[in-house]
Amino acid sequence: MWFFDNLALGFSVALTPINLFYALLGVFLGTVIGVLPGIGPMTGIALLIPITFGLPPTSAIILMAGIYYGAMYGGSTTSILVNTPGESSSVVTCFDGYQMAKQGRAGPALAAAAIGSFIAGTFATLVLMLIGPAVAAFALNFGPPEYFTLMLAGLTVVTSLAGRSLVKALLATTIGLAIATIGIDLQSGVPRYTFGNPELLDGLEFLVVAIGLFALSEVLVNLADLRQAIQERLAIKGGLWLTREDWRRATPAFIRGTLSGFFVGGIAGAGAAVASFFSYGIEKKMAKHKAELGTGAIEGVAAPEAANNAAAGGALIHLLCLGIPGSGTTAIMLGALLMLGLQPGPLLFQQQPQFVWGLIASMYIGNAMLLVLNLPLVGMWVKILDIPLYLLVLFIILFSFLGVYTMNNSTQDLFLLLVFGILGYLLRRLDIPAAPIILGMVLGDLMEQAMRQSLLISDGSYAIFVTRPFSLFFLLLAIVSITNPYWKYIGVGLRRWFGRGAPA
Amino acid sequence: MFDKRIVWIALFALIAIGVTACATGGGYPSKALEIVAPAGAGGGWDTLARTVQRSLEVEKLYPQPVTVVNKVGGGGGVGLAYIFTKKGDDYELVVYSPPLIINTLNKTFENNYKELTPLAKLITDYQVIMVKADSPYKTLGDLIAALKKDPGSVKIAGASSPGSMDHLSVAKLAKAAGVEPGKMVYIAFNDVGSGISALLGGNVTCMSTGAGESIAQLEAKTVRVLGVSSAERRGGALKDVPTWKEAGFNVTYEVWRGIFGPPGMSADAKKWWGETLKKMAGTKTWKESLEKLQWVDAYADADAFAKFLTEEEVSYKELMTATGFIK
Numbered sequence: 001m002w003f004f005d006n007l008a009l010g011f012s013v014a015l016t017p018i019n020l021f022y023a024l025l026g027v028f029l030g031t032v033i034g035v036l037p038g039i040g041p042m043t044g045i046a047l048l049i050p051i052t053f054g055l056p057p058t059s060a061i062i063l064m065a066g067i068y069y070g071a072m073y074g075g076s077t078t079s080i081l082v083n084t085p086g087e088s089s090s091v092v093t094c095f096d097g098y099q100m101a102k103q104g105r106a107g108p109a110l111a112a113a114a115i116g117s118f119i120a121g122t123f124a125t126l127v128l129m130l131i132g133p134a135v136a137a138f139a140l141n142f143g144p145p146e147y148f149t150l151m152l153a154g155l156t157v158v159t160s161l162a163g164r165s166l167v168k169a170l171l172a173t174t175i176g177l178a179i180a181t182i183g184i185d186l187q188s189g190v191p192r193y194t195f196g197n198p199e200l201l202d203g204l205e206f207l208v209v210a211i212g213l214f215a216l217s218e219v220l221v222n223l224a225d226l227r228q229a230i231q232e233r234l235a236i237k238g239g240l241w242l243t244r245e246d247w248r249r250a251t252p253a254f255i256r257g258t259l260s261g262f263f264v265g266g267i268a269g270a271g272a273a274v275a276s277f278f279s280y281g282i283e284k285k286m287a288k289h290k291a292e293l294g295t296g297a298i299e300g301v302a303a304p305e306a307a308n309n310a311a312a313g314g315a316l317i318h319l320l321c322l323g324i325p326g327s328g329t330t331a332i333m334l335g336a337l338l339m340l341g342l343q344p345g346p347l348l349f350q351q352q353p354q355f356v357w358g359l360i361a362s363m364y365i366g367n368a369m370l371l372v373l374n375l376p377l378v379g380m381w382v383k384i385l386d387i388p389l390y391l392l393v394l395f396i397i398l399f400s401f402l403g404v405y406t407m408n409n410s411t412q413d414l415f416l417l418l419v420f421g422i423l424g425y426l427l428r429r430l431d432i433p434a435a436p437i438i439l440g441m442v443l444g445d446l447m448e449q450a451m452r453q454s455l456l457i458s459d460g461s462y463a464i465f466v467t468r469p470f471s472l473f474f475l476l477l478a479i480v481s482i483t484n485p486y487w488k489y490i491g492v493g494l495r496r497w498f499g500r501g502a503p504a
Numbered sequence: 505m506f507d508k509r510i511v512w513i514a515l516f517a518l519i520a521i522g523v524t525a526c527a528t529g530g531g532y533p534s535k536a537l538e539i540v541a542p543a544g545a546g547g548g549w550d551t552l553a554r555t556v557q558r559s560l561e562v563e564k565l566y567p568q569p570v571t572v573v574n575k576v577g578g579g580g581g582v583g584l585a586y587i588f589t590k591k592g593d594d595y596e597l598v599v600y601s602p603p604l605i606i607n608t609l610n611k612t613f614e615n616n617y618k619e620l621t622p623l624a625k626l627i628t629d630y631q632v633i634m635v636k637a638d639s640p641y642k643t644l645g646d647l648i649a650a651l652k653k654d655p656g657s658v659k660i661a662g663a664s665s666p667g668s669m670d671h672l673s674v675a676k677l678a679k680a681a682g683v684e685p686g687k688m689v690y691i692a693f694n695d696v697g698s699g700i701s702a703l704l705g706g707n708v709t710c711m712s713t714g715a716g717e718s719i720a721q722l723e724a725k726t727v728r729v730l731g732v733s734s735a736e737r738r739g740g741a742l743k744d745v746p747t748w749k750e751a752g753f754n755v756t757y758e759v760w761r762g763i764f765g766p767p768g769m770s771a772d773a774k775k776w777w778g779e780t781l782k783k784m785a786g787t788k789t790w791k792e793s794l795e796k797l798q799w800v801d802a803y804a805d806a807d808a809f810a811k812f813l814t815e816e817e818v819s820y821k822e823l824m825t826a827t828g829f830i831k
Contacts, residue, residue: 140701140705141705142705143702143705143706143707144702144707184579184612184665185665186664186665186692186694187665187666187691187692188665188666189610189665189666189667189668189829191612196614198577198578198581198582198585198614199577199578199582201577201578201579201581201612202576202577202578202579343694343695343697343698346701347697347698347701351697408544408574408576408577409574410576410577445694446694449692449693449694453691453692453693453702453707456659456689456691457659457691457707457708459656
């Protein structure tokens with residue numbers, strides 16, 4: 001049985017003491033990041049990549065996946081107890097979670113969030129294990145044209161969902177693509193935009209851009225708004241566990257949240273935040289006690305928390321099987337894997353089975369660890385909020401500069417870090433999302449090469465992109481996703497045109 | 505009786521020796537050594553630098569600490585710029601391979617490598633040309649014939665940009681066979697894995713890559729290796745693969761790796777390293793490492809290495825002019 005063989009291989013890798021330690025460290029750090037408001041999983045992973053230098057790739061990805069999952073878990077705790085979401089994907093959890101805590105039911109709310117996350121995380125891992133090898137085997141037939149259009153589709157899907165404004169998201173993606181052109185061009189060997197600076201010949205270091213745009217700009221935003229908001233923290237009263245009635249109401253919500261989160265947030269690439277909003281919408285339509293939503297209904301915690309974790313797992317499927325990140329966080333993980341010398345994608349399952357299956361097994365273990373970490377230790381996590389902001393800011397600055405410098409021992413990188421920190425701050429002030437920049441930067445080079453390889457193969461004919469069926473399919477997908485926001489206008493226009501639009 | 509002058513001379517001589525001894529710590533080498541790897545950890549240059557470091561330490565050939573420092577970027581240019589700031593410093597070494605010449609000729613490097621002090625050529629590796637196992641091209645002759653007939657019909661994959669080793673090695677072969685190298689279609693892939701995947705997916709005709717990189721695919725019988733660039737047949741997995749010469753094209757291609765001192769290294773230090781590296785190349789630690797890494801011993805002393813580099817430069821200049829990388 002290939003299935004059990006692979007799983008056995010995976011556990012033999014994941015259960016080594018050192019990898020268990022990295023999984024634990026990852027989920028621990030992730031939970032801390034999740035609890036701290038403002039430091040999202042993207043910032044967290046970017047900041048912590050330097051500690052993976054020198055680790056074997058498997059340990060490094062186990063650590064990063066642990067941080068990713070942990071942050072998803074931790075975000076819910078502050079939503080429920082302080083009404084301050086630690087992550088954008090935990091915003092929805094505030095609606096009912098905080099109300100439950102006010103009614104003295106913080107325990108069941110936290111438990112529902114943890115259990116929902118556990119169920120969804122396990123589900124996503126299971127699906128990755130079942131369909132991952134098939135998807136990867138299928139994608140092995142992809143040549144440069146398919147890769148180009150697949151990456152184009154990935155880029156447009158994430159861009160179209162990245163911010164409130166499509167124009168601003170497109171602008172961000174373009175900045176990322178422009179950054180990716182710096183350095184020696186692979187197809188011609190000619191340096192581009194290096195201005196005679198030898199350190200720029202290999203392009204901008206991905207980590208410098210990521211830490212600058214996320215971590216350092218975070219600091220600047222915090223400093224600009226330096227005000228210690230007094231947060232009322234609710235005590236945890238009563239039991240920690242769910243009652244029989246809670247279980248009866250939460251179970252269907254867990255299932256709905258997991259499925260909707262997995263498909264909308266993971267497979268369709270909408271991301272964890274959209275997935276949690278989407279699943280809350282489903283609860284409003286389908287839950288038995290839908291009228292209670294917003295006043296402290298357990299479904300309102302169970303479904304979105306399941307959804308955001310399922311989405312996180314779904315995004316990893318894209319990353320590992322196709323090499324296409326489905327979210328900003330997985331884009332950062334892709335960058336980190338490339339730095340470790342691993343090219344995520346279909347070949348990974350063939351060439352590095354111990355890596356892929358070790359990661360999958362460690363995700364099971366990580367999910368179980370999180371359940372244990374989160375429920376009994378919830379009091380400790382809340383204490384993290386007592387860390388004064390100025391101290392936190394100092395630590396972020398310290399780790400940013402330390403991390404960037406340890407990479408190449410280059411002082412030029414430190415200046416670039418500052419430049420990108422300030423750029424990130426300005427972008428935030430202008431409400432331009434930073435995630436598409438990272439995505440554009442990570443995919444830009446691969447995408448350009450795939451396109452030019454295709455054109456070399458076809459002797460310069462662009463028809464190669466539409467005459468190959470999968471390439472055509474991805475191309476259409478890209479067009480659909482980028483025009484998505486305008487459909488409603490087209491609909492309105494058509495109705496007007498036909499004069500049949502019923503007046504509201 | 506003693507002539508007082510002799511006592512005085514002896515005294516001054518003693519002081520002079522003492523001062524010199526303090527300055528040089530009892531002759532070369534008296535200080536810690538730094539070996540520059542002009543690329544990131546894990547690559548070929550880094551592995552060589554660390555293998556030299558280990559051999560010097562384990563075999564007790566260098567009495568002081570030896571460290572390896574990675575100077576990453578610019579295809580080795582950052583490392584070269586660094587070693588040029590160490591002019592006359594006898595405690596700096598650097599490892600390089602053909603890109604040292606290639607990137608000087610195409611003007612990627614700002615410094616001229618000829619100012620470096622060549623100390624020894626240490627190892628070498630070879631290039632291969634391979635096709636998919638079910639390819640209609642059975643021999644190197646078949647492939648070259650197709651190239652001659654219509655250069656555009658043969659898509660050649662490699663894992664580095666045009667004008668680098670994967671490209672220039674095929675160009676050298678093609679030129680020897682009478683094909684215009686500038687007319688070949690060379691497609692660069694980001695790494696060996698994606699190049700192989702394009703080869704196996706039928707998207708390209710053949711692939712030019714390092715001999716070591718072909719072995720896993722060859723053993724899995726997914727590819728056929730048409731020829732190897734060495735002068736004599738290789739052993740192991742490549743024992744049935746003909747050399748380019750055997751296939752009828754009188755040309756070889758060597759991916760050498762050697763070690764250099766900074767510009768203006770003192771004659772004493774140069775002599776000391778000539779002897780020490782020769783000793784090192786004969787040690788058990790060094791030989792075991794080569795076997796483990798599947799590297800071929802290609803030791804040549806400083807003079808032979810310098811002569812070899814001159815020949816290499818002539819050959820690359822010709823090749824790069826033919827392919828349009830020197831204008």
